[in-house]
Amino acid sequence: xxxxxxxxxxxxxxxxxxxxxxxxxxxxxxxxxxxxxxxxxxxxxxxxxxxxxxxxxxxxxxxxxxxxxxxxxxxxxxxxxxxxxxxxxxxxxxxxxxxxxxxxxxxxxxxxxxxxxxxxxxxxxxxxxxxxxxxxxxxxxxxxxxxxxxxxxxxxxxxxxxxxxxxxxxxxxxxxxxxxxxxxxxxxxxxxxxxxxxxxxxxxxxxxxxxxxxxxxxxxxxxxxxxxxxxxxxxxxxxxxxxxxxxxxxxxxxxxxxxxxxxxxxxxxxxxxxxxxxxxxxxxxxxxxxxxxxxxxxxx
Numbered sequence: 001x002x003x004x005x006x007x008x009x010x011x012x013x014x015x016x017x018x019x020x021x022x023x024x025x026x027x028x029x030x031x032x033x034x035x036x037x038x039x040x041x042x043x044x045x046x047x048x049x050x051x052x053x054x055x056x057x058x059x060x061x062x063x064x065x066x067x068x069x070x071x072x073x074x075x076x077x078x079x080x081x082x083x084x085x086x087x088x089x090x091x092x093x094x095x096x097x098x099x100x101x102x103x104x105x106x107x108x109x110x111x112x113x114x115x116x117x118x119x120x121x122x123x124x125x126x127x128x129x130x131x132x133x134x135x136x137x138x139x140x141x142x143x144x145x146x147x148x149x150x151x152x153x154x155x156x157x158x159x160x161x162x163x164x165x166x167x168x169x170x171x172x173x174x175x176x177x178x179x180x181x182x183x184x185x186x187x188x189x190x191x192x193x194x195x196x197x198x199x200x201x202x203x204x205x206x207x208x209x210x211x212x213x214x215x216x217x218x219x220x221x222x223x224x225x226x227x228x229x230x231x232x233x234x235x236x237x238x239x240x241x242x243x244x245x246x247x248x249x250x251x252x253x254x255x256x257x258x259x260x261x262x263x264x265x266x267x268x269x270x271x272x273x274x275x276x277x278x279x280x281x282x283x284x285x286x287x288x289x290x291x292x293x294x295x296x297x298x299x300x
Contacts, residue, residue, distance in 0.1 A: 149248050156243060
């Protein structure tokens, strides 16, 4: 693949993963979702129509805003009221995304540093366009001669999302009340059988943020990224049912795979960032260097 074709593939990926900000997206028709006076998400029109059936939980749209009722004045009340609505919608089979119900609670707040205002079932977050946070671990090894190779995982064919696609050695969503480093270590142990003594050496290096729309839903996401240099004699093993197998690949091969349709899109973004940070992509040889960096770090 020529360099120019590869670069255009990366730009297409970044445009796709930031398409909520593009002209013609559903953003112009979405309602701002507010809790206790603060915006925490974006609600598509078809979701807002459903919420109108629950006036004891959601106030009618006003000025382009859908709010939780002011009577829901605590973390517990908000969480329980919204969850009851979602449980009903799950039973009624209204939204496809709720078929992937995970019983995982995600915190809902204006920005990561703010106290959570409520929790929401992970599978429902895209209906409200609330921010989702996750952890991705770049596992790699460095030979005695200095050659860097990266460990990649092949997702299970039975995964609810992106089955059979390439992924990181470990990654996972950030559940309500669970620490970032704790999540990284836990995912390493569960998905790749990386002992905690090794996983604890993972270094936090950056965040990757983007917002995309897909199938009438909104996905504002931010991933906390860790780099983990693995010993040369260590090989990840399949730990849970989320991974089929692992591969240790040269960087040139990883780079080519990024431009294929084989990579889970947000994982491709995190690997692209790895290549930039480790100087496998440099501004003198990549005309789209600044566009790459900007596309990886959008404001949610």
